[in-house]
Amino acid sequence: MLPAPDEVPWSALVNGNEVSVRIESNAILLDVLRDKAGSLGTKRGCDMGTCGCCSVLIDGVPRLSCLTLAQEASGCGITTIEGLADGHHLHPIQKTFTECGGSQCGFCSPGFLVVISALLEENPTPNDTEIKDAIEGNLCRCTGYQQIVDSVRVASEILASGDGVEDSTTAKSDPHPSYGGN
Amino acid sequence: MSEDKDRVEGYRQQSGKLPFSRPGSGGSRKMSEPRDEDKIANIRGNGGHKHDDVVTGSAVGRPTALIDGRWKVTGQAQYGDDVRLPGELVGRIVRSKHHYARVLSIDVSAATELPGVVAVATGQDASGRFGVLPVTKDEHAMAQEKVRHVGDLIACVAATDEATAREAVRLVEVEYEELEAVHDMRQGLENSEEPIHDRGKYHIGASNVQKRVFQEFGDIEGMSANAVVSHNSNWLFAGANHGFTEPHAVVANWDPSGRLTLYTPQQVPHYVHRALADVLDIPMHQINVHRTFVGGGFGGKSDPFPHEMCAAILSRKTGRPVRINFDREEVFWVNRGRHPSRIGMNLHADSKGRLCGIETDALIDGGAFASFGHVTTYYNGVLHTAPYEIGAFHYTGARVWTNKPASGAMRGHGAVNSRCAVEVGMDDLAEQLNVDPITLRLANLLPPHSATITGFRVTSIGMRECLERVRQASGWDDKFRKLPDGHGIGIGCGFFISGSGLPIHWEPNKFPHATVHLKIDMDGGVTVHTGAAEIGQGSDTVIAQSVAEVLGLPLDMIRIRSRETDTSPVDLGSYSSRVTFMNANAAISAAMEIRQELLEAAAAATDAPIERLVIGDRRIYRKDDPAVGVSYLEALHKAQEDKGALVSSGAYRTPPMGRVHKGAGAGIAPAYSFSAYVAEVKVDIETGQTKVLKVWAAHDCGKALNPLSVKGQIIGSCHMGLGQVLSEEMKYGRNGHLINPDLLDYKIPTIHEMPEIVPIIVESNDSEGPFGAKEAGEGPLLPILPAVCNAVYDAVGIRTSELPITPDRVHRMIEARCKHEGVTPLDLSSPELHHSELQEVLEARASEHASRDAMRATDPDPSDYNNGALFGFDPEIPADEQDERWVVSVTPSSDYMESPRLAGSAWKHTERRHGGDS
Numbered sequence A: 001m002l003p004a005p006d007e008v009p010w011s012a013l014v015n016g017n018e019v020s021v022r023i024e025s026n027a028i029l030l031d032v033l034r035d036k037a038g039s040l041g042t043k044r045g046c047d048m049g050t051c052g053c054c055s056v057l058i059d060g061v062p063r064l065s066c067l068t069l070a071q072e073a074s075g076c077g078i079t080t081i082e083g084l085a086d087g088h089h090l091h092p093i094q095k096t097f098t099e100c101g102g103s104q105c106g107f108c109s110p111g112f113l114v115v116i117s118a119l120l121e122e123n124p125t126p127n128d129t130e131i132k133d134a135i136e137g138n139l140c141r142c143t144g145y146q147q148i149v150d151s152v153r154v155a156s157e158i159l160a161s162g163d164g165v166e167d168s169t170t171a172k173s174d175p176h177p178s179y180g181g182n
Numbered sequence B: 001m002s003e004d005k006d007r008v009e010g011y012r013q014q015s016g017k018l019p020f021s022r023p024g025s026g027g028s029r030k031m032s033e034p035r036d037e038d039k040i041a042n043i044r045g046n047g048g049h050k051h052d053d054v055v056t057g058s059a060v061g062r063p064t065a066l067i068d069g070r071w072k073v074t075g076q077a078q079y080g081d082d083v084r085l086p087g088e089l090v091g092r093i094v095r096s097k098h099h100y101a102r103v104l105s106i107d108v109s110a111a112t113e114l115p116g117v118v119a120v121a122t123g124q125d126a127s128g129r130f131g132v133l134p135v136t137k138d139e140h141a142m143a144q145e146k147v148r149h150v151g152d153l154i155a156c157v158a159a160t161d162e163a164t165a166r167e168a169v170r171l172v173e174v175e176y177e178e179l180e181a182v183h184d185m186r187q188g189l190e191n192s193e194e195p196i197h198d199r200g201k202y203h204i205g206a207s208n209v210q211k212r213v214f215q216e217f218g219d220i221e222g223m224s225a226n227a228v229v230s231h232n233s234n235w236l237f238a239g240a241n242h243g244f245t246e247p248h249a250v251v252a253n254w255d256p257s258g259r260l261t262l263y264t265p266q267q268v269p270h271y272v273h274r275a276l277a278d279v280l281d282i283p284m285h286q287i288n289v290h291r292t293f294v295g296g297g298f299g300g301k302s303d304p305f306p307h308e309m310c311a312a313i314l315s316r317k318t319g320r321p322v323r324i325n326f327d328r329e330e331v332f333w334v335n336r337g338r339h340p341s342r343i344g345m346n347l348h349a350d351s352k353g354r355l356c357g358i359e360t361d362a363l364i365d366g367g368a369f370a371s372f373g374h375v376t377t378y379y380n381g382v383l384h385t386a387p388y389e390i391g392a393f394h395y396t397g398a399r400v401w402t403n404k405p406a407s408g409a410m411r412g413h414g415a416v417n418s419r420c421a422v423e424v425g426m427d428d429l430a431e432q433l434n435v436d437p438i439t440l441r442l443a444n445l446l447p448p449h450s451a452t453i454t455g456f457r458v459t460s461i462g463m464r465e466c467l468e469r470v471r472q473a474s475g476w477d478d479k480f481r482k483l484p485d486g487h488g489i490g491i492g493c494g495f496f497i498s499g500s501g502l503p504i505h506w507e508p509n510k511f512p513h514a515t516v517h518l519k520i521d522m523d524g525g526v527t528v529h530t531g532a533a534e535i536g537q538g539s540d541t542v543i544a545q546s547v548a549e550v551l552g553l554p555l556d557m558i559r560i561r562s563r564e565t566d567t568s569p570v571d572l573g574s575y576s577s578r579v580t581f582m583n584a585n586a587a588i589s590a591a592m593e594i595r596q597e598l599l600e601a602a603a604a605a606t607d608a609p610i611e612r613l614v615i616g617d618r619r620i621y622r623k624d625d626p627a628v629g630v631s632y633l634e635a636l637h638k639a640q641e642d643k644g645a646l647v648s649s650g651a652y653r654t655p656p657m658g659r660v661h662k663g664a665g666a667g668i669a670p671a672y673s674f675s676a677y678v679a680e681v682k683v684d685i686e687t688g689q690t691k692v693l694k695v696w697a698a699h700d701c702g703k704a705l706n707p708l709s710v711k712g713q714i715i716g717s718c719h720m721g722l723g724q725v726l727s728e729e730m731k732y733g734r735n736g737h738l739i740n741p742d743l744l745d746y747k748i749p750t751i752h753e754m755p756e757i758v759p760i761i762v763e764s765n766d767s768e769g770p771f772g773a774k775e776a777g778e779g780p781l782l783p784i785l786p787a788v789c790n791a792v793y794d795a796v797g798i799r800t801s802e803l804p805i806t807p808d809r810v811h812r813m814i815e816a817r818c819k820h821e822g823v824t825p826l827d828l829s830s831p832e833l834h835h836s837e838l839q840e841v842l843e844a845r846a847s848e849h850a851s852r853d854a855m856r857a858t859d860p861d862p863s864d865y866n867n868g869a870l871f872g873f874d875p876e877i878p879a880d881e882q883d884e885r886w887v888v889s890v891t892p893s894s895d896y897m898e899s900p901r902l903a904g905s906a907w908k909h910t911e912r913r914h915g916g917d918s
C-alpha cells in the first residue's frame, strides 16, 4: 500500500467564496477544485499540462490547475469558470462564445474562457496577436480557434461600449402576441 | 347536432360564464413580427422543394447560437466525468502490458483484500461478444483468453477512491504467455500461426485479413491502353487519433428497481443500448442509456466500448454507482482513429483529358478489432467514384488486424486518405497534360442527378460552384505556378456521404433511420424528443430550428429532449454525417402534422378557408388580410379541445437506391456533399517547415440551416485535416509500441499553426434534404490534405506520398531533389506551367457542361444520366449494359491473381468455408 500522505487544512477564496477543507498534502489543485470545491466546470483533458482545459485564475493569473499543487494556491483567490458570470448576467466573453461559435462541444470552453477573461481584464482591446498569444496554451479540437478569436473581438467591443449583458431570466417570447401590422 | 354540442349536462363550467384565462400567455415581444417574404423566398431557394410550403422565415438560414451553449460557457454542462451520484465508487481498468498474449491466470486476491476495494471483475463476469457492426462482433468487456494490444482490458476494480483503485490495479497479478505479435500491416496479409481473431468458417485462410474487397467497373482493359498520361503513387498514411478534448468517462448505476442507467458521452447511444443488453444478458428495456454532454466525438465515441460494460458490471456487483474516467493515455489505447494506410493510386487520362481510369489499392491497418472496419474497407475505394466521371474503376482493399489499438471511424471515415491520393493524382495528371488543374476538374464533373460508375444515385451537386468560387476568391489564376519560389498554392476536392443509406441493424425498408416525437401542451412550448446525439456539432439546435421554422415559433419556445433512450425514439446516432439530413427530415414531418392541426383550428376560429391561412411569427392569419387571425396560443388551445396535448411523430427513411452487386450498399447515401479548397503555403527550403498561410474553403451543404455552425464545421474540419497533413501521427516504435499516447507528442495544431480560413458556403438545394440541406460535418475535412500537398508541390516541386509532411520528411525530399538535379536548395526552382492545346479543349467542355448542369439542377424531372456518357455512351442506360468491355466484377480473376497488388494479395487466401476445412 502506498504511504498515506498527511492531511492538511486548505483554504482559498474560490469565486469569492471562502472554501476551507482538509486535503492530502500532495493534492493537485484540479482535484481539489473538482472534488472538494464544487467546481466540476473546471475540466480535465490530459492531466499533464498539454491541453489547457483545466485553466483557472490564481490571483488573476491563468494557471494550469492540473500542474499546480493545491498547497501552492492556499490562501489565494481562485477564479474558475463558475466565477465568470455575475448572477444571471454572463460575462461578455461567455455571451459572445455562444453567439459567435466559440464553443462547439464546449469541453475546452471553461479553460479558454477564464484565460480570455484575464486577458480582457488586463487589456480590454487586444489585437489579434495578443489574443492568439493569450490562448496559445489551450487546445480546441472543434472550432479551429477562428470563431474563438471572433468571440474575443466581439466581447472586446461589448466591453468598450460599456453595455452589460442582459439578465438571462428575463421573460421569453409571448406565445399569444397581437397583430403587429404588416 | 350543433345544438347538442353546446348543451352541457351535469356540473360543468358554463361556457362564457367565466373568463377563460389563457394559461401560458405573457412574456416579451408582445407583437407578432410581419412575415418577411424576401427571407422566405431566400430559404426556399430555386427550383421547388418539398419543404417550400412550410417555410415561415422564423429560424432556418440565420446564424444561430447553439441552444445548449449557455450550459457550456458557464461550466454547467455535465460531461461524462461530471456525473456524481451519491455513494459512487471509482473504477479503474487493468490493462495488458503485452502486444499479444494468452492470459494464463489472473490473481485478484491481493487487490480484493486491499482496504477500500469493493469489487474486482474479470472476463469471467461477462463473456458476451459485442461490436458496433452486427457482422463483426469481436469485442468483449474484458479478455476472455487473449489480449490483443497493449492497453487491452483484462480486469477492472471498483474502490472508494481513485488512489485505492489505482493501487488495486497494480496488485492484480496477471500471468501471460506471449504470442508473436503482428505490427506491420503487410505482415497481416500473410498466414499466421495464431491469427489475432478466429472468424470460424468466415476466416480468410490463416491470415489476419479482416475484410477484403475487389471491384471492377468500366473499361478495365482500356484504361491504360487509352491513356496518354498516367499517375502512379504509393502512399503511406500514419494513423491519426480524434484528439477530442474530453477523455472517455462513464457512470453506471443500477437503481433500486433493478434498472441500469448508463451515463456516457456517446455518439451512438442506441448501439450501446444493444451491446449492453447482449453483454449483461438482460433485456434492452431494463437499460436507460443517458447521453451526457459529449466533449467531442469525431467518430471516436461511436463504438460501444468495453469500459462501458465494465462500469455496468462493477456497479451490478457492488450495488453502488461506479464511475470510470480515462487518463489521456487510455484514450489512445481505445483509439478507433484513422487507419494507418498504404494506398497505391494510379490515375489515367486520355487524349481528350478524360479520366479513363482510377486504380486504387488500399491496405488499411485495423489494429486489434473490427470496429467499423468492414465499412472502412469499402469506403477507401467507393467514395472516390465521384465527383469525376470516369472510364474505369478498379479497387482492391483489405483491412488487416494487427496488435495495435483498434482503428475505426474518424471524421471523413474511410474517405480521407484515398481522397488525398486521388486529388494529388489529379494535380499530377494536370501537370503532365500541361493544363490547369481546376480546369481539368471542371471538365470532368458528373452532372446533378446522375449515377456514378458504381451506381450511387447522386442528387444535388454543387461541385462546380465550389471550384469556381475558390478559384475566384483565392485569385488562383494570378497565383498558380506564379508565386515566388518556396511559396505555393494548391487545390483539392472532396465528396462525402450525407447519411449512410443502410441502417446497420435492419433492412432499410423495415424501420425508419430516424424518428422524432413532438409534444405541445397548454403552455405552448414545444418539447422535441429525439435520439439524435448532440456531440457539439449542433444537432439539438438544427432540429429545434427545423421545428421552429415549420411552426413559426422563436427558438426560445422549443426544448429538446435528446438525452435518454427511455424517452427518445430510437436514432442510429451521430455518425456518417446523417443527423441533419435524417433527423431534421423526421422533425419536419412531425412538425407538419401539428402544423396541420393548428391550421385547422385557426380555420375554425377565423372562419377562413385553410388554404387562405399562413403561419407567421406566433400567429396564424389570412394571407390576404393579416389582421384577421389568431395567435399561436389561441390556435393551439382550440386544437387541444377534447384531446389535450398535441403529440406527433415523424420518421425518415432512405428511398430505395443503388445497385445489387456484392457490396453495393456501402457508400450509398440519400445525398452527397461536395467541396473544393485552395490552400496557400510557404515552405522553408532550408528547414522543410511548411506553413499554411490561408485556405479558401468552399463546401456544398445543400442549404445552410445554421450558417454559423456550417462555418464552424468547415473551419474545425480544416484544423483536424491540417493536423493530419502537417503534424499528427500515432508513432509506433521499433517494437511496435505506441510512443506518443499523449497530447505533447501527438501534435494537434495550436492557434499558431492555424491559417486564416475563408469558409464559403455553397447551397445546391438538395431535393430530399431538410429545406434542401446536406451534411457539413465530415466532407469539409477531405480537401484540405491534398490542397496542402499540391500547394507544397507548387512551392518547391516535391510530391509527397507520405503524411504527415513533418519538416524532416519535407527536408529529406528537398535534399533528394537537389541531389538529383545537382543544385543547392536555394537554387531550386518551383514548377512552371505552359498550357498545351488541351487547355482550350477542356475550357470549352467545362463551359458546355456548366450550362448542362445548370439546366439539370433546376429541371423538376431530369432525364437519367449514368457515368459513361462522357465516353460516348447513351446517358440513360448504364454503360455496362451497352458495351461488354464495361464490366462489373467483385471477385478477382486468376489472371489478376498472377500479379496482384498489395491489398489485392489478400485474395490469395481461401475463405475457410470455401476451402472445406471447417
Ligand code: FES
Pocket (backbone or CB within 6 Å): A043, A044, A045, A046, A047, A048, A049, A050, A051, A052, A053, A054, A055, A064, A065, A066, A067
Ligand atoms: S488537464 Fe491540465 S492542461 Fe490538460
Ligand code: FES
Pocket (backbone or CB within 6 Å): A102, A103, A104, A105, A106, A107, A108, A109, A139, A140, A141, A142, A143, B244, B245, B295, B296, B536
Ligand atoms: S469546443 Fe470542443 S474542444 Fe473546443
